[in-house]
Amino acid sequence: MITDPVRDDPPPHPSPGTGPALSDKGLRTGSVGLAASVALGLSSVAPAYSIAVTLGFVTLVAGDFAPAALLLGFVPILLTAFAFRELNREMPDCGTTFVWNTRTFGPFAGWLAGGWVVQCATVIAMTALSQVGSTYLLDFLGLHSLADDSLAVTVTAAVVLALVTAVAYRGIQLAAVVQYLLLGLQLIALAGFGIAAFARDGAAAPSLSWLNPFGFDGTGAFSEAVLLCLYIYWGWDALITVNEETTDKSRIPGQAAVISTLVLLATYLFTAFAAISFAGTGTEGLGLGSADNASDVLATLGSPVVGESFAKVVELAVCVSAISALLTCVVGSSRATLSMSAHGALPKSFARVHPRFRTPTTGTVFFGAAAAATLAALTLLSEDFLGDAILCIGLLIAFYYGVTGLACAWHFRRTLRDSTRNLLLRGVLPVVGGLMMLAAFTRSAYDMFDPDYGYTSLGGVGGVFILGIGTILLGAAAALFARTRYPGFFRDGRRTVTEVTVTDE
Template identity: 65%
Template sequence: MTLESQDTSAGPRSGTTPDPTDKGLRRGSVGLLGVVALGLSSTAPAYSIAVTLGLVTMTVGDLAPAALLIGFVPILFTAFAFRELNREMPDCGTTFVWNTRAFGPWTGWLVGSWVPTVASLFAMTALAQVSATYLLSVLGLDGLAGDDVAVTATGLLLLAAATLLARRGLQLATGIQYALLGLQLVALFGLGLAALTRPGAATPSLSWLDPFAFDGPGPFAESVLLCLFIYWGWDALITVNEESEDADRVPGRAVLISTSVLLVTYLFTTFAAVAHAGTGTGGVGLGNPDNATDFLAALAPPLLGDALATVVQLAVCVSALAAMLTCLVGSGRGWLSMTTHGAMPAVFARIHPRHRTPTVGTVFFGAATAVTLVVLKTASPRFLGDAILCVGLLIACYYGATAFACVWHFRHRLRDSVRDLLLKGVLPALGGLMMLAALARSAYDTIAPDYGSTSFHGIGGVFLLGVGAVACGVLVVLLVRAAFPRFFREGKDSVAPPASTGSTRNES
């Protein structure tokens, strides 16, 4: 069904605040496969593995597959929390709505909205730069790829294009994601097969998955934290829950499918890379510091030849571009939900009359990303690097809070069945505790002055940016509280589960 063939008569068109159960989005416009594609694309698999695997290998050697597997555990447990909460409250506000319902408006606004928004902003600046750099390289403009001004300008153009696509509609964005995701998976699996079948490659060993072989808790924790970044982003697919078929079930299934596909893709690529290149510190070895932030650039040319290596470069480029597109799709919808619940200005509830997308929110987030990129880049490239590194703190913060929100919201139902006890209680609680531990470890590591590129009075710039972002959020919430007092008085009760297809209980 095309965008034009669906009924566009329902739903708000102006800045008036719509009904939270009918925000004007195009219902039933994307199926399970489309939601899975959005979830996979939002993690930027080719980009994420390219820039992280070398760092993981430098930390734990050939135990990189074990780190990926263990890092997946808290992600999986948290995914169960997202699935169960979405079944109860299929709202495109996701973490904002769920944390508000469980813990109140302050937590909902600060941890459920501000923290993931800042994390997305910082990540988007990196994605814009990466997609621009790789695009210029693919086009043979290596001189421009090394020029900060050219890269920033190209990144802004790509960001503008992604914003226009996100504004056009979910079906168009999803269709493009199929092509972009397909290129990434073909490139990663093709490179992996070439690596495994190349004469001289080592035979993959199950010992590389041994979780008890790490050399102490320090390398173990550091590598797992790095792996959390590789998996981060799948939750963006939940923001299209009100536009998906069977809204209270399809997004939850898509969460588990997309995270499982990521695990398989990353493990296969890692096993193949370690088998072929090894973990040495010279040549194409994954332990070589020169390859740490892009092992694909080192492995692809000798394995595939220059022509196919260019395809791998293009895959990383479109990986970052696809993640940008999904972030834009999700952020506008999150702000739309906040507006319908009375927590943001009514202008963010404006829906495009034809495309049925949150126009103002989508364009505003694109513009905010552009401003953030220019400001950080103008201040110093070092600030931009530290801003990206602090994303781990923010991820662990809101993932953990959402996992605990699941346990608290369903606390009166945990005795109803073994399934409820496990999937709504035990596993989300374990996921939340693991995220809390990751947050503590990340804070401990980043507070060191030599962590990252900047420091202030002996405290690492990465820590200051992460904590500073949360502290700034507290000030923002104080201002929002003054502007929207009704939400902060009644938000926990008014952000009630929308009418879902399943039975819904009113928890307090």
């Protein structure tokens, strides 16, 4: 564990011309620009990993209309991004959803929907990312026997988590530089794969009919395909947690959120069109309609499309995709809990900031350790249990995105008539996005209740449902307990989140 002294008094603000100022919470302001914000947002989604492990399953459900599912799944994401942008303009706090939902719906909703659910989803995602990144890393190094050994993968994942935690601990500027390199490799690999797939003899010409939203075989297939796509866009909002360290915290994070989601859409559609053009959606051979190819499309098509040598680059891209997302998860989560602590909703230790690196000390180390411990515990319990935990992330995503979309419209309700812009961007679009997310949540919960959904079940109820809904119910109980520990926040939270109550102690 990295240990460093923590100041007991608030850091002084530097005089003009001596460097970037420090925020009220002790973070270094002005250290992240638009490009770095976009890079952090894209990296947190892990685009190479996400499209590799999702496109096949979407194609199993949607066939040639997989690109349409990617496009439709993007709609509520974009509408949610507008909500995040507008809320950040009004309340640029690194606590993001915690602060926004507290201001709008009260401390209980803020602590549960904006804090607990977000952080639980992130920790579970970190277990999946560390496991996948470690497996790919061992395969890339030629250690195939170790890649098939759960103990070796878990140990490697713990080492990877320690390394990304150390990078996050050293500062946001170092993390941004690392993300530039890792993101660049991902985008180059996906672009190379796509260009090569289109150029191969026998590749079909892409068709705009693949974007037809009415081509699905029933509403069930439509809903399932779109729900699958929600997961591959999730994570871009992590960039907003560094809003207090950007050059213009009320404007840049919102711009970066919209830009990053649009770049993701373009990347995913390009890769999907290329893969379908080359392999088709049949159930034989390399066809994307084969269940044998669904778990990793890039691994299946890599060698046939780009050859053995470049296929290793694609494999490395998926590896670094997962690892770069891990890094952004640690960066974002530590700042979210810093805000919660600074506003009196968590122990004061989470508000500690390193005197030189200007990063949250306790929060950074905590999330790295929490992910490692969660992965070890779930692996020891059962690989199936770990699989169900990963599947329940979509439920948690839809829940907190939906609540935040509605929070945007309700918070700005008195200004919606001031202009057409306000009505659309602060009212109509966030409400539509929020309702779509909550509809996805409801449909997901219904599907997950089936004992055949996922890998485990208990008492005739699907394990994914138990873990997803159980996490939310456990969060409600935790919020009730937190009310007894932090009565000031739960009594005056709507007012106190407008000011910092704890600074670097």
